[in-house]
Amino acid sequence: MRIVTTATDGLHRQAGSREVVELYGSVWRGRCIECDRSYSLNGLPEQDGIPLGLCAHWLRPDVVWPGEWVGHKRLDELVQQAQAVVFLGEAAHNPQFVEAVRRRPDLAPRYLEGDIEAGLRDLSQE
Numbered sequence: 001m002r003i004v005t006t007a008t009d010g011l012h013r014q015a016g017s018r019e020v021v022e023l024y025g026s027v028w029r030g031r032c033i034e035c036d037r038s039y040s041l042n043g044l045p046e047q048d049g050i051p052l053g054l055c056a057h058w059l060r061p062d063v064v065w066p067g068e069w070v071g072h073k074r075l076d077e078l079v080q081q082a083q084a085v086v087f088l089g090e091a092a093h094n095p096q097f098v099e100a101v102r103r104r105p106d107l108a109p110r111y112l113e114g115d116i117e118a119g120l121r122d123l124s125q126e
């Protein structure tokens, strides 16, 4: 099961999910403000308290900030590959997710809110 998330905290991976697409990036990574390369923040040098990439430029958090655009292409590719879609919690209210799934009318998305763990358990038994 692939998880596509807007969460940037890495908790899906820490919880053991193996295939996670962090659509809005990860706070555990930095992105170069000059060349746009992305780096794991583990063990990188810093200058004035700001991490430096291996390209020797400052890194910003590798996350989507408010007002930045997340292209539809990547999300559309993921939805095209999907055999099923389950919206968990707040994802059901993300207009980019909703619109991408709307472009796959053959998918009948499911929605889980509240006790998501129990909902997933029920779905796995269908």
Ligand SMILES: [Zn+2]
Pocket: 032, 033, 034, 035, 036, 037, 053, 055, 056, 057
């Ligand atoms: Zn760079």
